[in-house]
Amino acid sequence: MDRDENLAPDVRLDHGSRTGEPIIDCRDVAVRFKVEDGEVEAVRGVSMQLYRGETIAVVGESGSGKSVTARTIMGLLSKRARVAPGASIRLDGDDILKWSPHRRRMLRGNRLSMIFQEPLSSLNPVYSIGAQIIEAIRIHQKLSKAKAREKAIDLLREVRIPEPEARINQYPHQLSGGQRQRVMIAMALANNPDVLIADEPTTALDVTVQAQILQLIRDLQQRHGMAVILITHDLTVVRKFSDYVYVMQKGEVKEHNTTEALFGNPRHPYTRHLLGSEPRGHANPLPAESPVIMEGKDVRVAFMLKKGGFFSAEFHELVAVDNLSLTLRRHETLGIVGESGSGKTTFGQALIRLSDPDGGEIYFDGKAIHGKSREELRPLRSRMQVVFQDPFSSLNPRMSVCQIIEEGLIVNGIGTNRAERLDRVRDALTAAGLPTNILSRFPHEFSGGQRxxxxxxxxxxxxPEFILLDEPTSALDLSVQAQIIDLLRKLQDERGLSYLFISHDLKVVRALCHRVIVMQHGRIVEEGPVEEVLFNPKTAYTEKLVKAAFEVAA
Structure with missing residues (x-):
């Protein structure tokens, strides 16, 4: 690359071959956020164009400004944000940055729609998913409640939600992460938008469903002439589904080109770094005679599902975890994989008693915990920790980073004074690859990966001695995934940690885990050492998962 060469001009490199005007044309978009000690420049001079019926991809590491750029287009920035006066975002030639808040509000969910990275924080926990989809439809379409409900069921069926007639009455917390993401997609597509912004749309989805959802978006795109902005860290998805790619780093576009040209001949060093990133390595050998730290015997969890209306209600039992057993040793990482809704997270949460199992026995460090009350479990909580799939919903939005991390230390009586606790907070931030000058900032001011x-x-x-990791790398880009894997390995070696690692990313599982359990419909269909299960699968289901993870990427 020539040092003086501009790999990111304001206008696309293929504009000469394009007919018609772009449906979205962003020029010199710059966004600053006010913070306690000044301002943070999140986006600097970003220009990009999107034409009807095509997909452009925006890629880059966590904190590169991808999501902030998307939220600027949607008009969803926080009150702390300031868009530079010289910026313009044209929709069919009309600068929407000059529109009134009311006019922009009517645009959202109608002509412009967005699928967010964290579905649980985007869905209202007090309303059923059906009520939320129906509301999205009726705001922009003059339909009766009955007709809107019919359309909502059709949308749920279209995004592959099983038993949509029963699921429509459920609440967000009753669905798996992948199912919640599909509900978000159904809501976004409810009014056939001109432009769909998909911010990590397959983050929460397993490998087999990823392709289905992206193919669904592509089919709808072709049917309605919809344009798509795809924000993702999954370069396999970018290569397969996008027409043009913008590469962002530290708030700036570093390079852009057609997908074929960018993957075939990346020019910028950062683009080459991104394309060369992938989880690598293997779990360090397990120490001989490692004692058992966690054991589950015949653990069962079931939910009651309701069908029909108030007077014709029918209930049936959904067994999410069907008499499962596992053993986890000290220093060991045990992976649990399977499709969305297979019961992975429910099983993990039952093992650490975040939810109450309907049957079975659970032992931690040799002590039975299946019959213990919340109060009796409290002394064990500092020894058992969890990292959730959806970081935004698990971080208190009203607390600063310092308060969030210090809270657990205070509750568990760790640290003799404030200064000692702050040292621990800073050490934890450094260990997690974060700067220590973010103590006064709040969760909404960070990217998904940083959260x-x-x-x-x-x-x-x-x-702690044990950590339940529920999709801990799902929100992270490829280059940061490798850092987190190295970090988890390092922490395991230094502190003797044991991990129960729930994931749909088999590449990460291969790099981090000693053993793996494969789940389907609440049952274990296969288990064994990682190398054996992933490279010599015994069941057709495991083989399908492995093919989707490794062969599609090849």
Missing amino acids: QRIAIARAIALE
Whole structure:
């Protein structure tokens, strides 16, 4: 690359071959956030164009400004944000940055729609998913409640939600992460938008469903002439589904080109770094004679599902975890993989008693915990920690980073004074790969990947013996995934940690885990050492998962 060469001009490199005007044309978009000690420049001079019926991808590491750029287009920035006066975002030639707040509000969910990275924080926990989809439809379409409900069920069926007639009455917390993401996609597509912004749309989805959802978006795109802005860290998805790629780093576009040209001949060093990133390595050998730290015997969890209306209600039992057993040793990382809704997270949460199992026995460090009350479990909580799949919903939005991490230390009586606790907080942030000057900032001021690292820092600050990791790398870009894997390995070696690692990313599982359990419909269909299960699968289901993870990427 020539040092003086501009790899990111304001206008696309293929504009000469394009007919018609772009539906979205961003020029010199710059966004600053007010913070206690000044301002943070999140986006600097970003220009990009999107044409009807195509997909452009925006890629880059966590904190590169991808999501802030998308939220600027949607008009969803926080009150602390300031868009530079010289910026313009044209929709069919009309600068929407000059529109009134009311006019922009009517644009959202109608002509412009967005699928967010964290579905649980985007769905209202007090309303059923059906009520929320129906509301999205009726705001922009003159339909009766009955007709809107019919359309909502059709949308749920279209995004592959099983038993949509029953699921429509459920609440967000009753669905798996992947199912919640599909509900978000159904809501976004409810009014056939002109432009769909998909911010990590497959983050919470397993490998087999990722391709289905992206293919669904592509089919709808072709049917309605919809344009898509795809924000992702999954370069396999970018290569397969996008027409044009913008590469962002530290708030700036570093390079852009057609997908074929960018992957075939990346020019910028950062682009080459991104394309060369992938989880590598293997779990360090397990120490001989490692004692058992966690054991589950015949653990069962079931939920009651309701069908029909108030007077014709029918209930049936959904068994999410069907008499499962596992053993986890000290220093060991045990992976649990399977499709969305297979019961992975429910099983993990039952093992650490975040939810109450309907049957079975659970032992931690040789002591039975299946019959213990919340109060009796409290002394064990600092020894058992969890990093959730959706970091935004697990971090208190009203607390600063310092308060979030320090809270666990205070509750568990760790640290003799404030100064000692602050030292622990800073050590945890450093260990999680974060700077220590973010103590006064709040969760909404960080990217999804940065929030996930804050969640990891909160867990390790208590120096636990066991951590349940529920999709801890799902919100992270490829280059940061490798850092987190190295960090988890390092922490495991230094502190003798044991991990129960729930994931749909088999590449990460291969790099981090000693053994793996494969789940389907609440049952274990296969288990064994990682190398054996992933490279010599015994069941057709495991083989399908492995193919989706490794062969599609090849």
